[in-house]
Amino acid sequence: MGASLLWINTRSAVKTPMVLAAVPFSAVGAVWLLHFLGYQMSVAVWVGLIALGVDAETGVFMLLYLDLS
Secondary structure, three states, rough: OOHEEEEEEEHHHHHHHHHHHHHHHHHHHHHHHHHOOOOOHHEEEEEEEEHOOOHHHHHHHHHHHHHHH
């Protein structure tokens, strides 16, 4: 369902996987950064990890803006 909505917005078979790949990469990067900095898992950290879903929305907006320019 999510991939089809992304394809409807971007109309591109290349851009859709790019946006979908952004969320797992950002989640893995966040976990690595938590580990390297020695932070403990807290409620604030969980909220931040959940908010990574906004990353996909931002990626769609950036791709659509780049298509306009």
